Amino acid sequence: MDHAHDDCIFCRIIAGRAPCHRVHEDELTITFLDIFPVTPGHALVVTKEHFENIFEASEESLQAVAASARRVSGAIRRCLAPEGLAVFQLNGAAAGQSVFHYHMHLLPRSAGGSMKLHTRVPGDEQELRQIAERLVAALAEVESRD
Numbered sequence: 001m002d003h004a005h006d007d008c009i010f011c012r013i014i015a016g017r018a019p020c021h022r023v024h025e026d027e028l029t030i031t032f033l034d035i036f037p038v039t040p041g042h043a044l045v046v047t048k049e050h051f052e053n054i055f056e057a058s059e060e061s062l063q064a065v066a067a068s069a070r071r072v073s074g075a076i077r078r079c080l081a082p083e084g085l086a087v088f089q090l091n092g093a094a095a096g097q098s099v100f101h102y103h104m105h106l107l108p109r110s111a112g113g114s115m116k117l118h119t120r121v122p123g124d125e126q127e128l129r130q131i132a133e134r135l136v137a138a139l140a141e142v143e144s145r146d
Helices: 009-014 059-080 125-145
Strands: 022-025 029-033 043-047 084-088 103-109
Touching: 009 029, 009 043, 022 059, 022 125, 029 059, 029 125, 043 059, 059 084, 059 103, 059 125
Parallel strands: none
Antiparallel strands: 022 029, 029 043, 043 103, 084 103
């Protein structure tokens, strides 16, 4: 897509030059599991066009991220049955943004669990793959009914 940055991991994922556990994709967004998940099912909804933050993102892309987040959140709820779901988006290093490409986190939560937003502990590859497969199947089931 236009405005791709070779030094951006999300742009490389979108271009197919870096792997991911894809959950959902449409014209403007891609959703995949975070490879450093805080909790099982931690997903990232990413704009396909490179925008550094909310201040640069187009209104159309922001709306698409919100729609994808809602759709994938429903699949997370059906498949993983978390007690809660944190939805958050960070802008700038001072806010905790670590990848400077607009994205939203969908983070399943349990009562009493840690409220941290990031980790640097890689997820188990097999678990990530299995969760992604379950979420893809749940999304396909909903789309087949629509």
